[in-house]
Amino acid sequence: MEVTDTVSIALEGKITTCPSGYRSLVNFYKRCSCYYNTVIFIDFKPLYWFDANLSALLQAILYKLNTENNLTFSLDVELVKAKYPILFRNGFLANLLTLADNARSTVRSELFYPNDDVKFCEYIEKDLLNHPQMTHLKCEGLDEQYLELFSNIQKHAATTDPVFVCGQFYQSQSKLNFTIVDLGQGFLPPIHKFTNGAISNAKDAIEWSLAYGHTTKGEVQTGGLGLYHLFEHCKNAGGAFNIITGGAYWGNNLGEMGTRDVPEFVGTAIHLIYNCG
Numbered sequence: 001m002e003v004t005d006t007v008s009i010a011l012e013g014k015i016t017t018c019p020s021g022y023r024s025l026v027n028f029y030k031r032c033s034c035y036y037n038t039v040i041f042i043d044f045k046p047l048y049w050f051d052a053n054l055s056a057l058l059q060a061i062l063y064k065l066n067t068e069n070n071l072t073f074s075l076d077v078e079l080v081k082a083k084y085p086i087l088f089r090n091g092f093l094a095n096l097l098t099l100a101d102n103a104r105s106t107v108r109s110e111l112f113y114p115n116d117d118v119k120f121c122e123y124i125e126k127d128l129l130n131h132p133q134m135t136h137l138k139c140e141g142l143d144e145q146y147l148e149l150f151s152n153i154q155k156h157a158a159t160t161d162p163v164f165v166c167g168q169f170y171q172s173q174s175k176l177n178f179t180i181v182d183l184g185q186g187f188l189p190p191i192h193k194f195t196n197g198a199i200s201n202a203k204d205a206i207e208w209s210l211a212y213g214h215t216t217k218g219e220v221q222t223g224g225l226g227l228y229h230l231f232e233h234c235k236n237a238g239g240a241f242n243i244i245t246g247g248a249y250w251g252n253n254l255g256e257m258g259t260r261d262v263p264e265f266v267g268t269a270i271h272l273i274y275n276c277g
C-alpha cells in the first residue's frame with residue numbers, strides 16, 4: 001500500500017536502561033501505532049541522552065510498526081550524526097550511514113531469525129564474549145547459556161519475528177550493557193499453562209523462570225539453566241540483570257521490591273549489565 005503522509009514524532013528526554021527509559025520507548029511506539037501507511041519522521045532534537053544498547057528495543061519497535069502498520073521512518077542524519085554518532089557506529093542506522101567504531105565500545109546492532117542458531121552463536125562469541133571489556137570476566141561456557149536462551153525464544157515465544165540485539169560499553173561507569181529483545185508472547189502464557197495456572201502474573205513468571213532448573217520443557221528434557229546462569233554471572237561480577245515482559249520490569253538492581261510496572265509491549269526484553277571495572 002502506498003505511503004502518502006509524513007508525521008513528526010519525537011524521542012524525548014533521557015532514555016536509559018531502566019524502567020523510565022523503557023516507558024519512553026513504549027510510549028513512542030504507542031504514539032506511532034496510531035498511524036498507518038505513513039512516514040514517521042523521528043525527531044531527535046528533544047532527546048538529550050540515549051543508551052545505545054537500547055537500539056535493540058528501538059529496532060524491534062520500528063520493525064513491528066513497519067510490518068503491522070506499514071510505517072516507514074526518516075530522520076535528520078546530520079543532526080543525529082552530531083548528537084548520537086554512536087547509532088551509526090553500532091550499525092543501528094547502517095542503511096543511512098556507517099561510522100567506524102575506533103574506540104571498540106560497541107557490540108553491534110543485529111537481528112537474528114529463529115532458525116539463525118549458528119549465526120547467533122558466532123555473534124555472541126565474536127562480538128560480545130570476545131569484546132575487549134569482557135575478557136577478564138571469565139566467560140567460559142557463557143556461549144552455551146546464550147544459545148539456550150536463544151533456543152528457548154524459538155520454542156516458547158511463539159513468533160517467527162526476529163530477535164534483536166545490541167550492546168554498548170560505557171567507560172565512565174565501567175559497564176557493558178547488552179540487550180536482547182523478541183516480539184513473542186512473553187514469559188507468562190507458557191509458564192501459566194505449564195504450572196496449571198499457579199503462576200498468574202508477569203512478575204511471578206519472571207521470578208519462576210530465574211529459579212534453578214525451572215523449565216517448561218517437561219521432566220524428560222533438560223533446560224532452564226541458561227537464564228539462571230546468565231543472571232548468576234552478571235550478579236557475581238557486580239552487574240545487573242533485567243527482564244521486562246507483560247508490563248513487569250524486574251531487576252536485581254531495583255531495590256527490595258525488584259519490580260516496576262511499565263506500559264505493556266509484546267514479547268520480552270532482557271538487559272545484561274556487566275561490571276567491567
